[in-house]
Every structure is written in C-alpha cells, then in structure tokens.
Amino acid sequence: MLVTLKMEKLSPSAILREDLSENELGISLRVCYNCSTCSTICPVALETGGKYNPRTIIQLANFGMQEKLVEDLMPNVWDCTMCELCQEECPQNVNLHETFIVVKNAAALSHNIPTSYTSETKQVYENGKAVPLQPAIIKRREQLGLPESYNIDVKEIQTLMDMTPAKTILIYEEKREATETQEEK
Ligand code: SF4
Numbered sequence: 001m002l003v004t005l006k007m008e009k010l011s012p013s014a015i016l017r018e019d020l021s022e023n024e025l026g027i028s029l030r031v032c033y034n035c036s037t038c039s040t041i042c043p044v045a046l047e048t049g050g051k052y053n054p055r056t057i058i059q060l061a062n063f064g065m066q067e068k069l070v071e072d073l074m075p076n077v078w079d080c081t082m083c084e085l086c087q088e089e090c091p092q093n094v095n096l097h098e099t100f101i102v103v104k105n106a107a108a109l110s111h112n113i114p115t116s117y118t119s120e121t122k123q124v125y126e127n128g129k130a131v132p133l134q135p136a137i138i139k140r141r142e143q144l145g146l147p148e149s150y151n152i153d154v155k156e157i158q159t160l161m162d163m164t165p166a167k168t169i170l171i172y173e174e175k176r177e178a179t180e181t182q183e184e185k
C-alpha cells in the first residue's frame, strides 16, 4: 500500500532513490569499498564475461544513478539469480540481496520486467500458486505416494496481491500483449 501511495507522487527511479537513502539499506551500501569480490564470484558475471556486474549495480545505487538501473537496465538486474554468493563473500557485509530486490521492484514499476516474471505472477494471482495443479501432476503425486496438494484460498492471495502494485503491473502487461497481438494481425 505504501508503494502504491508513493507511486502516485514519484517515478520508479525516485522511489528507488528514496528506498536507498539514509535507511539501514542505504547505510549498508555506503560501506562498499569497491573491492570487486562480488563481481569475481558472481556466476552470472562470469558467464556473461562481466556484462552483468553486481558491483556496478552497487556503484550506480551509491552514485544516485537510479535511472540507469531502472530505465536502461544497465546492468540488467533481472539477470541476477538471487543465489546470494556475492552477499556471503562481501567483506563489508553490504546487503546486495535486498538492494537487488528494491531495484527489481522499481524496474517492475517502470514496466521493465521480463515476461517470464509477469506470467508467473499471473499464475499466482489466478491460481494461488506458480505451478497450478494439473491432472498429470495429481497422478504423479499419487504414484509417488505423496499427500494431496493443499487447497489454496485464491481470493485471499488476490486480496493480498491487490495491496501491492502487482495487479497494476499485470493489467499493464495484458494491455501490452493485446496491443502486440493486434499489431501482428
Ligand atoms: S564485495 Fe562488497 S565491498 Fe566489495 S565491491 Fe562488492 S559490494 Fe562492494
């Protein structure tokens, strides 16, 4: 709800700037001394030859260059798999994990979010779980001797999600997909 209220007044970059200000997270960032441990250990940085670099995200966040993170996605925070290796090894205990979460949230508010994330969010919104129960899954559970899957109160999940910007993001994505389909015809 707080984010929804902020959205009415601030851009996603400005929300991120606020989220990384003089609070606990902001203070954690300020102690980064650029040692590059995070970027040397990050599997995605290694795999992409440094194109994705967690240290750059921390630097940009510290320099107040939130637009680059949120609007340009440079580096693309969605490449981060949230494995937390960087955080475990950071000698300064910088809270990289929480930083990536707030950057991802701001990018999502800016509609810079991969379809894989929005489609999974849609599944959760509509079914209460990311992988809805299907006959094949039910049968497999029986074969493996697993108990029946819990019934989910979808309305309860939707009520909770409606208190976040998730629904706004999903509506935007639906409209965007409809426009793309229309243009392809
Ligand atoms: S490991 Fe920690 S201190 Fe070193 S660059 Fe990364 S965030 Fe900064």
Ligand code: SF4
Pocket (backbone or CB within 6 Å): 041, 042, 043, 044, 045, 054, 079, 080, 081, 082, 083, 084, 085, 086, 087, 096
């Ligand atoms: S949490 Fe993200 S940035 Fe950190 S090591 Fe894992 S993939 Fe790299």
